[in-house]
Amino acid sequence: MQKNVELKDFLLEKAWDLTEQWYDSLDKSDPTGVYSTKDPAAIKVLKEQNYSFHLLFCNLFVQDEDEFLRSLEKWVHAVASDDEHLSTPGHFIIREFFRTREQYLGFIQEFIADGTKSFSHEDVSLLNREVTNAIDKIVIWYMEKFHEFSLKRLRSQQEMINELSAPVITLNGDIALLPLVGDIDTMRAKYILEQTLHQCSEKSVSTLLIDLSGVVMIDTMVAHQLFQLIESLELIGVKAILSGIRPEIAQTSIQLGLNFDKVDVSSNLSRSIQTLFQTK
Template identity: 50%
Template sequence: MHRNRELYAFLLDKAKRLTEEWYESLDKSDPEGVYASSDPEIIERLKEHNYEFHLHACKIFIEEKATFVKEFDEWILNLAADKEHLETPTHFIIREFINVREQYLSFLKEFVSENKVSRQKEEIYNQSIIDVFDIAILRFTEEKANYLNSQLESQKAVINELSSPVISLNNKTGLLPLVGEIDTYRAKTVLEKTLQQSSAKGLDHLFIDLSGVIMVDTMVAHQLFQLIDTLKLLGITTTLSGIRPEIAQTAVQLGLNFENISTTATLSQAIILKTN
């Protein structure tokens, strides 16, 4: 334990030097991300993050592993949520973790040489350093992925909501223009939002235009017909327009019946028929 504290003090004493040497050796030619920044404030924060890493990392030699991992994990969570690191490709960040690990292993050799550390103890120290960086890389990539996935889900929810608006054509008639790929999740969202909006707008007729939809799967076709049936229960009649042959074929294969549904080739035809 005495020797462990000596190594901790040795690395802690070199933390500032580790940061400066790392930044000087940094490949600043990356086309994007925090490492390419020339903004003094961003550079200063980048150095601070690196220095904080050293303050945490060298504690592996003096703390119980559970305590070390808990404190280290908090630092990693903050780094993974950092704006500049979120905008930096993950493989660039992993590359720099590896570069810093090489710094540590180099300084460890210096410590071993100066203090005549046994070969067995040196191997233990090496493994401890490798463990630190394994934890850092794994947890950082995991948390960054979680954070980005959460953002994507939020964006997806907003896009789905915006991509299924019911447009009022007059006091009692509305239009639902569907565009792009409709997966099962989006179909469910369309169904819920359309029912809410149609009811809130007091519609008695809704045009559903599918001319911008290339293909639907089995579940989506069922959701569409469920929407039409539910609208009917609310006293809202529907007209389907712009049905592509592929969609019609899918519906026929599923045994879905168009007989009781008003359909037209184009939206303009649907509107003309309604107004006449």
């Protein structure tokens, strides 16, 4: 046990050297991610994170496994959730964990080589195994959290994209515009329906222009969702007017047997707006 305490102290004294050596030997040519940053502030944070890891990891040799892993919990959560690491490919992060493992194995050999301590082959093998097993567990734990936080960020970004993809824009009084752009799949169509009804009710809209000039193609399910939106709007007292239907969409709609007889349709958005404002 005394030798383990001395090994811990030896590594603690070299903790900052470990960080500097690690950063100096870092492959900074990664195409993306925290390790290729040239921002001095980001580099400072990266080094501090690495140094904090060493201060905690040195306790591996004097703590039981449960206590040791508990001490790393805050570090794992903090680093796995920060934006710089979330923007770094996972395999780059794993690579750096493994390089850190090699650093520790090298410093253990340096500690043993000074000749002041007697280590058997079994002692050395045990220390190497402890380091390897600990890094392996931390990597798995870290990547689980990394995946969890990545999914949260992805969901948050998707929600923002969805909100921006279905904006009900007030034009004048109770007239509003819903400009639809890009591909619309079934999931997005459902979101558009829900958000449009909510926004029209919230903004007291009586007439909604739905402009499809930015939509290249729709499939059967999306087309039916669109008609469901128009019918739902009618139920809450909102008149829907379609504009900007591209020839491809018109052709697809006819092939699908969709009936536009009960829907006001205009060739383009400007004509719809002009007609509406003239009648107001």
